Amino acid sequence: MKQQELIPHLFRTEFRKITAVLCKLFGIEHIEVAEDIVSETFLTAVETWPYKGIPENPVAWLYAVAKNKTKNHINRNRLFADKVIPQIAQTGTDDVEIDLSEKNIADSQLQMLFAICHPSISTEAQICLALRILCGFGIDEIADAFLSNKDTINKRLFRAKEKLRNEKIAIEFPAEAEVNNRLETVLLTLYLLYNEGYYSESRDVVLREELCFEAIRLTGLLIDYDKTNLPDANALLALMCFHASRFPARKDQNGEIVLYQQQDENLWDQHLIGKGAYHLHQASQGGRLSKYHLEATIAWWHTQKADTPEKWESILQLYNKLLQIAWSPIAALNRTFALAKANGKPQAIVEAEKLQLNNNHYYFVLLGELYTGIDNQRAKANFELAYTLAKTQTDKQTIQNRIVLL
Amino acid sequence: MIVYGRKTCTNQSQQNIFERMCPICYATFDMGCISNINILKLSKMEEYILIFRHQDGSKVASPEQIQAWMKQTMNWIGGIAAQNKFVSGTGLPFDDAKVVHHNNIVTNGPFGEIKETIGGYIMVKADSVDEAVEFAKGCPVLQGEGNTVEVRKIAKGDGIH
Numbered sequence: 001m002k003q004q005e006l007i008p009h010l011f012r013t014e015f016r017k018i019t020a021v022l023c024k025l026f027g028i029e030h031i032e033v034a035e036d037i038v039s040e041t042f043l044t045a046v047e048t049w050p051y052k053g054i055p056e057n058p059v060a061w062l063y064a065v066a067k068n069k070t071k072n073h074i075n076r077n078r079l080f081a082d083k084v085i086p087q088i089a090q091t092g093t094d095d096v097e098i099d100l101s102e103k104n105i106a107d108s109q110l111q112m113l114f115a116i117c118h119p120s121i122s123t124e125a126q127i128c129l130a131l132r133i134l135c136g137f138g139i140d141e142i143a144d145a146f147l148s149n150k151d152t153i154n155k156r157l158f159r160a161k162e163k164l165r166n167e168k169i170a171i172e173f174p175a176e177a178e179v180n181n182r183l184e185t186v187l188l189t190l191y192l193l194y195n196e197g198y199y200s201e202s203r204d205v206v207l208r209e210e211l212c213f214e215a216i217r218l219t220g221l222l223i224d225y226d227k228t229n230l231p232d233a234n235a236l237l238a239l240m241c242f243h244a245s246r247f248p249a250r251k252d253q254n255g256e257i258v259l260y261q262q263q264d265e266n267l268w269d270q271h272l273i274g275k276g277a278y279h280l281h282q283a284s285q286g287g288r289l290s291k292y293h294l295e296a297t298i299a300w301w302h303t304q305k306a307d308t309p310e311k312w313e314s315i316l317q318l319y320n321k322l323l324q325i326a327w328s329p330i331a332a333l334n335r336t337f338a339l340a341k342a343n344g345k346p347q348a349i350v351e352a353e354k355l356q357l358n359n360n361h362y363y364f365v366l367l368g369e370l371y372t373g374i375d376n377q378r379a380k381a382n383f384e385l386a387y388t389l390a391k392t393q394t395d396k397q398t399i400q401n402r403i404v405l406l
Numbered sequence: 407m408i409v410y411g412r413k414t415c416t417n418q419s420q421q422n423i424f425e426r427m428c429p430i431c432y433a434t435f436d437m438g439c440i441s442n443i444n445i446l447k448l449s450k451m452e453e454y455i456l457i458f459r460h461q462d463g464s465k466v467a468s469p470e471q472i473q474a475w476m477k478q479t480m481n482w483i484g485g486i487a488a489q490n491k492f493v494s495g496t497g498l499p500f501d502d503a504k505v506v507h508h509n510n511i512v513t514n515g516p517f518g519e520i521k522e523t524i525g526g527y528i529m530v531k532a533d534s535v536d537e538a539v540e541f542a543k544g545c546p547v548l549q550g551e552g553n554t555v556e557v558r559k560i561a562k563g564d565g566i567h
Contacts, residue, residue, distance in 0.1 A: 313477075316481070316484070317477075317480055317484075319484065320480045320481060320483060320484030320487065321480075321484075323484055323487035323488050323492065324483065324484075324487045324492050327487060327488075327490040327492075331488075332487075332488040332489070332490070335484055335488050336488060339481070339484075343481075351485050351488065354485070354488075354489055355488060355489060356489075
């Protein structure tokens with residue numbers, strides 16, 4: 001990996017690990033200090049690597065520098081030392097142990113995840129914090145994800161951190177009774193993180209797929225921990241694995257998106273499909289049917305390339321159920337597509353016209369698809385409307401290709 | 407009235423805070439996801455209950471027929487849910503049905519001299535009773551002659567209604 005790719009890559013994977021460990025060490029009230037130290041560590045890397053070359057083991061280098069910076073910070077800043085050191089139980093000021101072992105990193109991240117998803121702050125703020133602390137997102141990226149601006153996100157983050165401070169939230173595993181309540185937000189956050197990687201606004205493919213795998217790894221942490229190894233978490237992991245299995249087939253050599261029908265299924269990752277199937281099976285122990293269960297089962301059907309009536313009837317019924325418990329525009333659109341596959345386009349057109357998702361370009365893509373072969377004039381008009389509404393170049397290009405095919 | 411009170415699913419509102427695209431669209435019509443989190447506008451619609459009235463609940467249908475109806479019913483409900491207008495609902499199996507009469511006399515099943523019975527209900531959100539009626543028109547129960555769907559507004563529980 002080239003240097004200009006390596007540092008952003010490491011930022012994605014290591015920022016949250018070191019931050020989580022330091023936060024746990026300092027206590028959540030000093031979350032900014034932890035963030036600063038880790039940011040400085042990366043800044044040092046950016047400044048020195050171009051001159052001195054990339055270290056042999058870049059991760060170890062980052063850990064060592066972060067440790068040193070932490071010790072320096074503690075020694076240098078008396079105020080901080082006065083406040084923090086008494087709180088670091090049973091540890092002398094001279095020899096603060098900064099444990100960056102694999103186990104402590106995993107534990108700290110998981111505990112951090114639960115601390116962030118504390119009920120005292122809003123779900124939105126929880127997701128902002130998780131994206132910032134655990135996913136190393138920049139303020140800009142968070143603002144983009146929330147269709148908001150930097151100021152709003154900064155304020156939201158500030159208030160959330162203040163709240164965590166005031167409530168004296170401990171970075172620890174919640175009590176057993178509390179796990180289920182918090183898990184819902186934790187899973188939603190991981191789901192959003194995965195989505196962020198799955199649909200890239202930019203064309204930076206490597207980086208974005210990295211995000212998806214980070215989400216998979218974080219969800220894996222939940223599975224490794226007995227108390228959170230629950231059906232919903234397994235279902236979410238299955239969902240992620242099934243979709244990730246198609247990554248190698250989703251882009252051509254030029255980075256253009258390859259649509260599902262045109263994908264070479266020999267490129268689908270059978271190992272990930274198998275892993276997904278295992279976790280979906282685990283998820284089915286317990287009689288729960290969350291939205292993750294439904295989405296994972298739909299995703300499983302999409303690992304079967306053959307267009308059978310059974311496939312589309314099953315997908316249609318799964319979407320029918322999904323929409324009853326968790327409506328989203330895309331689920332509504334996909335359900336209508338499945339209806340066309342199962343019961344024919346004329347019936348689907350009637351249902352599609354009722355949806356009226358008029359500011360959604362995918363809505364017009366769907367209408368275009370449905371009218372294709374039935375009324376090509378209308379199909380074209382809908383695709384053109386979709387083209388106008390589409391925001392990214394990739395989407396515009398895909399729609400343009402579709403119009404040409406008419 | 408078989409259904410009493412108003413069921414609101416807090417779980418659903420929690421999940422609807424963010425309307426976020428799931429990654430599945432790539433797999434179906436393959437156009438990618440919308441990647442932004444929008445705050446869902448709170449709806450000011452009324453809620454209505456659609457009650458399925460069967461003229462003769464003692465009629466027996468074949469398993470194939472029942473399965474076909476199930477599919478149609480699920481697609482009908484899915485169509486309403488796709489418009490984000492589904493609230494809740496359930497079928498009411500005829501097995502083990504009891505009727506408690508005046509003086510606490512209990513009889514088996516709702517089918518005595520009167521065979522008409524209720525087979526289920528769904529609750530929907532709608533801008534007007536007319537819209538709720540349009541939903542009701544698609545109900546597969548109406549394929550049975552003599553069956554009806556009763557459309558009723560849900561009381562708001564605000565002390566006025």
